Each structure stands twice: as C-alpha cells, then as structure tokens.
Amino acid sequence: MRINEFKQILEKKRADFAIFCNSDSSKQNANMLYFSGYKGVGALIVPRSKPAFLVVPQMEIERARKSMVKKAYSMEKKRFFESIYKIIKKNKIKTGSIAIDKNNFTLNSYKHFKKQFKKIKAKDVSFDCAKLREIKTEKEIKFLKKSCAYADKILQKAIKHFKSFKTESEAAAFLEYETKKNGLEISFNPIVASGSNGSMPHHEPSTKKIKKGFCVMDFGVKYMGYCSDITRTIFIGKISRKEKEMYNMLLSIQKNSISQIKNNKKCSELYDFVNKSLGKYKKSFTHGLGHGVGVEIHELPNLTLNSKDKIRNNMVFTIEPGVYFPKRFGIRIEDTVLFKNKPLVLTKTSKDLLII
Amino acid sequence: MRINEFKQILEKKRADFAIFCNSDSSKQNANMLYFSGYKGVGALIVPRSKPAFLVVPQMEIERARKSMVKKAYSMEKKRFFESIYKIIKKNKIKTGSIAIDKNNFTLNSYKHFKKQFKKIKAKDVSFDCAKLREIKTEKEIKFLKKSCAYADKILQKAIKHFKSFKTESEAAAFLEYETKKNGLEISFNPIVASGSNGSMPHHEPSTKKIKKGFCVMDFGVKYMGYCSDITRTIFIGKISRKEKEMYNMLLSIQKNSISQIKNNKKCSELYDFVNKSLGKYKKSFTHGLGHGVGVEIHELPNLTLNSKDKIRNNMVFTIEPGVYFPKRFGIRIEDTVLFKNKPLVLTKTSKDLLII
Numbered sequence: 136m137r138i139n140e141f142k143q144i145l146e147k148k149r150a151d152f153a154i155f156c157n158s159d160s161s162k163q164n165a166n167m168l169y170f171s172g173y174k175g176v177g178a179l180i181v182p183r184s185k186p187a188f189l190v191v192p193q194m195e196i197e198r199a200r201k202s203m204v205k206k207a208y209s210m211e212k213k214r215f216f217e218s219i220y221k222i223i224k225k226n227k228i229k230t231g232s233i234a235i236d237k238n239n240f241t242l243n244s245y246k247h248f249k250k251q252f253k254k255i256k257a258k259d260v261s262f263d264c265a266k267l268r269e270i271k272t273e274k275e276i277k278f279l280k281k282s283c284a285y286a287d288k289i290l291q292k293a294i295k296h297f298k299s300f301k302t303e304s305e306a307a308a309f310l311e312y313e314t315k316k317n318g319l320e321i322s323f324n325p326i327v328a329s330g331s332n333g334s335m336p337h338h339e340p341s342t343k344k345i346k347k348g349f350c351v352m353d354f355g356v357k358y359m360g361y362c363s364d365i366t367r368t369i370f371i372g373k374i375s376r377k378e379k380e381m382y383n384m385l386l387s388i389q390k391n392s393i394s395q396i397k398n399n400k401k402c403s404e405l406y407d408f409v410n411k412s413l414g415k416y417k418k419s420f421t422h423g424l425g426h427g428v429g430v431e432i433h434e435l436p437n438l439t440l441n442s443k444d445k446i447r448n449n450m451v452f453t454i455e456p457g458v459y460f461p462k463r464f465g466i467r468i469e470d471t472v473l474f475k476n477k478p479l480v481l482t483k484t485s486k487d488l489l490i491i
Numbered sequence: 492m493r494i495n496e497f498k499q500i501l502e503k504k505r506a507d508f509a510i511f512c513n514s515d516s517s518k519q520n521a522n523m524l525y526f527s528g529y530k531g532v533g534a535l536i537v538p539r540s541k542p543a544f545l546v547v548p549q550m551e552i553e554r555a556r557k558s559m560v561k562k563a564y565s566m567e568k569k570r571f572f573e574s575i576y577k578i579i580k581k582n583k584i585k586t587g588s589i590a591i592d593k594n595n596f597t598l599n600s601y602k603h604f605k606k607q608f609k610k611i612k613a614k615d616v617s618f619d620c621a622k623l624r625e626i627k628t629e630k631e632i633k634f635l636k637k638s639c640a641y642a643d644k645i646l647q648k649a650i651k652h653f654k655s656f657k658t659e660s661e662a663a664a665f666l667e668y669e670t671k672k673n674g675l676e677i678s679f680n681p682i683v684a685s686g687s688n689g690s691m692p693h694h695e696p697s698t699k700k701i702k703k704g705f706c707v708m709d710f711g712v713k714y715m716g717y718c719s720d721i722t723r724t725i726f727i728g729k730i731s732r733k734e735k736e737m738y739n740m741l742l743s744i745q746k747n748s749i750s751q752i753k754n755n756k757k758c759s760e761l762y763d764f765v766n767k768s769l770g771k772y773k774k775s776f777t778h779g780l781g782h783g784v785g786v787e788i789h790e791l792p793n794l795t796l797n798s799k800d801k802i803r804n805n806m807v808f809t810i811e812p813g814v815y816f817p818k819r820f821g822i823r824i825e826d827t828v829l830f831k832n833k834p835l836v837l838t839k840t841s842k843d844l845l846i847i
Contacts, residue, residue, distance in 0.1 A: 160693065161679055161788050162518075175693055194692045194777040197817060235598075242593035242601055243617060261599060308671030315664030318698035323517055324676070336550045337516065337531055342674035421550040432517050461553060 136272055138170050138187055144263045145183040150234035152182040152223070153260060156244065158215060165431045166236055166264045168360055173202035177210070178219055182228045190219050220251035232256040236264055269427055269435040271449045275361060276473060279428070279451050282322075282358035283471050283481035286365050289313040290354055291484055294369060297491055303327040303340035306352070314356050322355035322362035322432045329371065333465030336422055336457060347372035349382075349464045351457075355432065355471075362428045364453050365482040366469035369489045381458070382466055382488045388412045389456050389468045389486070392424065396454075396478040402442040409456045410440075416458050425453035428471060450474045451481070492631060493623055494526050494543060500619045501539040506590035508579070509537040509616060512600065514571060521787045522592055522620045524716055529558035533566070534575055538584045546575050576607035588612040592620055625783055625791040627805045631717060632829060635784070635807050638678075638714035639827050639837035642721050645669040646710055646840055650725065653847055659683040659696035662708070670712050678711035678718035678788045685727065689821030692778055692813060703728035705738075705820045707813075711788065711827075718784045720809050721838040722825035725845045737814070738822055738844045744768045745812050745824045745842070748780065752810075752834040758798040765812050766796075772814050781809035784827060806830045807837070 145153055156178045157164040167179045170187065175198055177191030188206035189199045199207035210218030223230065230252055238261040240248075249255075271279065293310050300306040306327040314321050328338035330346025338351075350371055355364040368382065392409050406424040410417045427434035428451055436444030436452055455469030468486055473479045501509060512534040513520040523535045526543065531554055533547030544562035545555045555563035566574030579586065586608055594617040596604075605611075627635065649665050656662040662683040670677050684694035686702025694707075706727055711720040724738070748765050762780045766773045783790035784807055792800030792808055811825030824842055829835045 159789065192778070194815070197691050198693065237598035237602070238600075240598050242591075242596050242598065243615070244594075245598055246593070259599070302674070304674040305672055308668045311671050312664045312668035315667050315696075316661050318658070318660040318696070320680070335553050337554065340671075340674070422548070433515065459550070 136169055136275060137267055138181065140267060141170060141181060141264070142183055144260060144267070145181065145234055148232075148234060148258050148260065148263075150183065150232050150258050150260075151229040152180055153234035154181075154219070155179045155236060156215070156240070158244065164239060165268075166239070169264070169268055169430050171202050171204040172360070173199055173204065174360075175199070178215070179204065180219070180223065180228075182226070185226070185228065188226075190222055216248050216251045230255055232258060234258050234260040236261040265435050268429050269444075269450060270447060271429065271451055275429065276449065276451070276475075278359045278361040279363065279471070279473070280481055282356055282361045282363035283365070283483075285314075285317065285319060285356045285358055286354060286363040286471075287482055287484045289317075289356065290352065290365060290367065293352070293354075294367070294484075294489065297369065301344060302342050303329055303332070303345055304342045306345070307340040310352075310354050320357040322357050322364060322428075326351060326353035326366075328465065330464060331462050333368070334459045334461045334463060336459060336465065336467065345371065349378070349466055351465055351467050353467065353469065355428075360430050362430070362432045363482065364428055364432060364455075364469060364471050365484065366455055366457075366467045367484055367486070367489075368466045368468060369491060371491055374488075374490055379488065384416075385456060385458060385466050386468055386486055386488070389454060389470075392456065393454050393470070393472060393478050393480065396446055396472070396474060398446060398448065398474075398476070400446045402436050402438045402444040402446065403440060405446075405454075406438055406440055406442070413456070413458070419458040419460060420456060421459055422457065425455050425469075427452045446474050448475055492525055492628055494537065496623060497526065497537060497620070498539055500616060500623070501537070501590055504588075504590060504614050504616065504619075506588050506614050506616075507539055507585040509590035510575070511535045511537075511592060512571070512596070514600065520595060521624075522595070525620070525624055525786050527558050527560040528716070529555055529560065530716075531555070534571070535560065536575070536579065536584075538582070541582070541584065544582075546578055572604045572607045586611055588614060590614050590616040592617040621791050624785050625800075625806060626803060627785065627807055631785065632805065632807070632831075634715045634717040635719065635827070635829070636837055638712055638717045638719035639721070639839075641670075641673065641675060641712045641714055642710060642719040642827075643838055643840045645673075645712065646708065646721060646723065649708070649710075650723070650840075650845065653725065657700060658698050659685055659688070659701055660698045662701070663696040666708075666710050673712075676713040678713050678720060678784075682707060682709035682722075684821065686820060687818050689724070690815045690817045690819060692815060692821065692823070701727065705734070705822055707821055707823050709823065709825065711784075716786050718786070718788045719838065720784055720788060720811075720825060720827050721840060722811055722813075722823045723840055723842070723845075724822045724824060725847060727847055730846055735844065740772075741812060741814060741822050742824055742842055742844070745810060745826075748812065749810050749826070749828060749834050749836065752802055752828065752830060754802060754804065754830070754832070756802040758792050758794040758800040758802065759796060761802075761810075762794055762796055762798070769812075769814070775814040775816060776812060777815055778813065781811050781825075783808045802830050804831055
C-alpha cells in the first residue's frame with residue numbers, strides 16, 4: 136500500500152533507499168507486509184527513485200514473486216546484510232543515507248548492517264510509517280470491513296454454540312477453527328475468560344470447566360492481512376440486579392463514547408470522557424480505551440490518557456471500555472470503528488446482554 | 492528455568508542486572524518467558540545478587556504474580572523505562588552496567604532506555620542466553636516429550652480424517668482446533684501444501700481444493716510453552732514408480748542422518764552428509780537440515796552448511812531434509828530429536844509413505 140507516498144517521505148528525508156527486514160520466519164515485519172504484502176524472511180528494499188524489490192532466501196523466491204512487489208532476488212540467509220549489500224551495489228543504488236524503522240531494528244541487526252554499509256547515515260522512519268498506516272486507503276477499508284464481518288459471523292456462531300463448550304479452551308478452539316477453515320488467520324489468540332478469570336484482561340483460556348457469571352470473549356481475524364477486533368461479554372447462570380446494572384452502565388458508556396467521536400477530536404478526551412463517566416468505578420478500568428487496527432492489531436491512533444492523537448477521516452480503531460474486579464469478574468465491550476465523517480461501527484454483533 | 496546459572500553469567504560479565512523487555516502484547520520475549528514463564532507486556536529484571544522480579548502494566552499484575560517470578564510491580568505502559576528506572580532505584584540495585592539481549596532490543600527502545608539510565612554500560616548476553624537455552628533441563632525435556640506426543644496424536648488424527656478435508660485450510664484448521672481444544676498453542680501456523688504448492692517450503696494453506704499428488708503437512712504444538720515440530724508428506728491419488736522412489740530415497744536419507752548423530756558431531760557435517768546423499772537432487776534441498784526447539788521454534792543448534800554448532804547431550808532439534816521442484820511438488824520428512832547419549836526420536840508418527 137501507498138509505496139509512492141512513502142517514496143515522497145524518502146525524498147523529504149533525503150534517504151537514498153529504505154530497508155525493512157525480517158530475519159525470523161516465525162515473526163512478521165508489519166511495514167514490509169504493508170508495503171509489499173510479503174510476510175516471510177527477507178528484506179524489502181525501497182529505493183527513492185527505482186522500483187522496490189525483495190531479497191529473500193532461495194526457498195522463499197516463489198512466494199516473494201507472488202507479492203505486490205514482483206521483483207525478488209535470492210540471498211544467503213546466513214549472510215543477510217552481505218547478500219543485500221551486493222544486490223544493492225549491483226542495482227547501482229546510492230548508499231549515502233538510508234531510512235529504517237528503528238522500532239523494529241535490533242541493536243545486533245544494526246551492528247551487522249553497519250559492517251557492510253560502513254559510512255551510511257541512518258534516518259528513522261518508524262513514526263512516518265505509523266502515521267502513513269494510521270489513515271486507511273479505500274482498499275484497506277474494504278479489507279477491514281470484510282475482516283469485521285467475518286469476526287462477527289464467527290463470534291455469533293460461537294455464542295450460538297456456547298452451551299456445548301465445556302471449557303474456555305474449547306470455545307477459543309472453536310473460534311480459531313472457524314477462522315482457519317475460512318482460510319483466514321486470527322489477529323491474536325482469542326480470549327475466553329469466565330467468572331473470576333475475567334478480571335485479567337489478557338487471561339489465557341483454561342482447560343478447566345467454564346465458570347458461571349460474566350464471560351468475556353475477545354476475538355478477531357485477519358482478512359487479506361487486515362485485523363478485526365471485537366469483545367462481547369455474556370452471562371452464564373442467574374444474574375443479580377447489581378450485575379445487570381453494571382453491564383448496562385458499561386454498555387451505555389461504550390455507546391456514548393462512540394457518539395462523542397468527531398473529526399479532530401483528541402483521543403485523550405475520549406478516554407477522559409469514559410473515565411469520568413465510570414465515576415467510582417474508574418479505578419477498575421485498567422487499560423486504554425482503544426487502539427488503531429490495520430496490518431497490526433495495535434496501531435495508531437492510541438486512545439489513552441496521554442495520547443497526542445486526534446480523530447481523522449479513514450481511521451479505523453477500537454472502542455473498548457472495561458471494568459475488572461480482581462478475583463471476582465470482568466466486563467469488556469469492544470467494537471472496531473471506522474471514522475468517515477462520522478463514526479461507523481464495523482463490528483455489528485448485538486451488545487444487548489445475553490444470559491445463557 | 493536456570494535463572495541461577497544466568498546469574499553466574501552476570502557475575503562473570505560484571506553486570507549489575509539484566510533486563511528483558513516486551514512492549515507489544517501481540518509479541519513474546521523468549522528469554523523473559525524462559526526465565527520467568529511470563530508472556531505479557533513488561534520487563535523482567537534479574538539483579539545479580541537479588542531475586543528477580545517483573546515490572547508490568549497494572550492490567551497484567553495478577554498474571555505476572557502467577558509466573559515463576561512471583562514478585563511483580565505495576566508500571567505505566569506509556570512511560571516504560573521511566574517506571575522501570577524508579578523501581579530499580581527504589582530496590583537499591585546498582586546501575587553501573589547492564590546485561591541485555593541485543594538480538595531483541597530495538598534501536599528506539601535503547602534510545603528510550605538510555606534517556607533514563609544515562610551512564611550505564613550495556614553488555615550483550617544474546618549469545619549467552621541462546622547457549623543456556625540450547626541445553627535442556629530435565630524439566631524442559633519432560634515438556635518437550637509431552638509436546639511431541641501431543642503433536643503426534645493430533646497429526647495422526649488429522650491424517651485419519653484427511654479424506655474429509657476439501658481444502659488445505661480445512662486440514663490446517665483441524666490441526667489447530669485439536670491443539671486449542673487441548674488447551675495448547677500451535678508452535679507456528681501449520682503448513683498444508685498439496686501438489687505444486689508443496690514446492691514452497693513455507694506455503695500458506697489455501698481455500699482451493701486439495702491437489703492430487705504429494706501433500707506436505709508441517710505442524711507443532713506448544714506444551715507449557717515448549718515447541719514440537721513434525722512434518723509428514725502423504726500422497727493423494729495414484730502414485731508413479733518414480734514418485735515412490737523419490738519419497739523412499741528421502742526417507743532413507745532422513746533415517747540415515749539421524750543414525751549419524753553422536754556426541755560432539757559437527758552439525759555442518761550432518762548437513763553435509765544429507766547434501767552428499769541427495770546426489771543430483773542436492774540443488775532441490777533449499778533449506779537447512781534442522782534447528783533446535785525450545786520456548787522458540789527456532790533455537791540453537793543450527794544444522795546448516797555454515798554452522799559452528801556441535802551435538803551435545805540434552806539438545807533437542809529437528810532433522811528435516813526436503814526436496815522441492817518448482818511448480819511440480821515437494822517432499823519433506825521431519826522429526827524432533829533429543830540427543831541423550833544417542834539420538835532419540837521424540838515424534839513417533841509412522842514415516843512409511845501413506846497413499847490415500
């Protein structure tokens with residue numbers, strides 16, 4: 136996406152080329168994925184005034200040539216930067232200054248890189264890339280909408296089958312199975328947290344019997360590499376009036392905070408609105424109000440207390456207030472929202488309290 | 492694991508403390524996981540002569556206190572190193588020199604870190620940690636054996652059901668579902684690559700109909716955080732004599748290479764043995780012979796051409812020769828092997844060619 140706009144950034148920063156690397160096949164470099172669509176081991180080279188290309192291990196050549204950047208060279212994985220240096224020289228690309236993402240470049244990678252590119256000047260484009268990725272293109276919005284529609288469909292199917300799950304793990308496995316069967320990936324390990332487990336926002340599903348009370352289900356898929364993110368909290372068993380009130384209080388705060396979203400609004404103000412609305416329960420709200428989503432599950436904007444971000448057209452982000460009471464229970468309600476002149480909720484699963 | 496041995500390394504390197512960080516909840520820091528068992532956002536601090544502790548966002552406190560390192564402090568996520576600095580000072584830990592894993596410390600993290608710890612001297616322990624993790628403890632071997640047993644059981648179940656899968660994605664989804672249902676994680680995204688897709692060693696399962704011919708299935712789980720890794724290649728449809736010969740040639744090379752494993756053997760020699768055995772097909776073997784497994788799917792030792800590693804007792808690694816013919820097919824046969832006086836194959840699923 137937007138590789139030509141990125142080249143303008145290189146122009147402005149006077150960088151001869153940019154390099155995004157991934158040396159570990161079990162990891163992904165989000166910028167490499169964003170600009171090229173390629174996910175494997177290797178490096179994406181974006182020269183300021185020539186077409187971009189990939190440098191990948193021999194075993195990945197076929198896969199790399201199927202990416203948006205169709206040009207790919209083979210390299211020796213053991214001599215990562217040595218191979219890249221040779222290919223850059225062969226392509227007659229200037230090596231006076233380079234743009235790198237310093238948020239994703241390790242100290243040792245940089246050491247190895249500098250052994251080859253001795254006198255090169257490195258300029259950090261981590262923030263530029265994050266800002267570029269913060270505003271989605273129409274194509275990305277299409278992917279994100281589809282990703283949310285899949286997340287809705289799969290979550291609703293899991294909720295419908297919920298009574299057949301004995302353990303949190305079974306429910307989480309079901310969510311993943313339906314995701315994979317559709318040829319999609321999960322955007323993070325699904326959270327299914329019942330009863331007192333719900334008080335840990337990032338609880339890992341357990342193989343013990345599902346507990347009665349509130350059950351938090353936080354889930355998302357990746358469609359064409361783009362993440363969705365949704366949380367619903369259901370209730371198992373007999374609910375008390377106080378529990379019902381607590382849920383409905385959080386739900387109206389979630390809905391009200393969405394209606395507060397408008398162009399140019401400070402994200403910190405949205406967070407503050409929720410915090411104030413929670414009154415005496417604000418201490419039980421232990422995380423941010425939301426985060427951007429895209430090729431990564433956590434992108435800009437940040438909807439937190441100290442955020443400097445503002446709402447703009449074509450941003451896609453979550454709104455996810457929650458309350459957590461250690462050793463008792465937790466409730467979280469989360470939607471993925473697109474801002475396009477007004478807030479458009481992309482995850483459409485009902486938020487009315489479901490008691491089963 | 493082995494945190495006391497790690498403290499001896501700190502002693503030897505004259506480092507006052509070590510720090511391992513993870514600032515992204517969708518990622519894991521393998522050394523933090525290895526030493527503490529904690530997987531979330533935060534930092535693990537290992538002082539040379541005091542008990543280790545975690546510093547985590549408020550929302551992760553409950554989870555952190557359930558880790559091997561029971562002591563945990565809460566911090567502000569936005570002010571990561573500022574919070575850590577305050578806690579380190581409060582605990583009266585010297586800040587003359589620090590040990591960090593430079594393979595997993597980004598340029599920007601280091602910049603933020605140095606803003607707080609101005610005059611500190613940083614020593615790289617990436618290799619020391621990798622070498623420590625290369626030799627498994629008895630407890631780790633127990634986990635790895637169990638992990639391999641689960642991988643066997645689940646892969647065999649998938650092979651048994653194979654005829655019911657219409658697409659590669661369905662087969663991959665089944666593998667994951669069975670994994671998650673057991674409360675386990677996958678150690679990497681399963682590969683199911685049929686027909687010509689098999690010529691890409693890291694092919695992603697497709698939602699198109701499974702092709703006839705060889706079908707490569709590469710899969711592993713995580714049990715208590717520990718990875719298993721197994722590949723079997725089955726055949727769908729009517730096989731030719733030449734295809735059968737090719738499979739059996741690769742199988743005997745795989746078995747012979749395992750029988751070559753002995754104490755002190757150079758890993759590069761094992762790779763070389765396979766390469767030579769492949770004769771005219773050696774060009775079709777486009778990746779390494781294997782890699783260590785542990786809390787990460789790729790650890791030491793490296794079984795590659797340029798490896799300096801040698802086989803030692805209590806190492807656990809894969810043996811996975813493969814041949815790949817672009818646009819035609821691929822075959823790979825992989826086991827996870829423990830070396831304990833002799834090679835012990837931990838993945839026990841039959842390697843006889845299965846034609847379905």
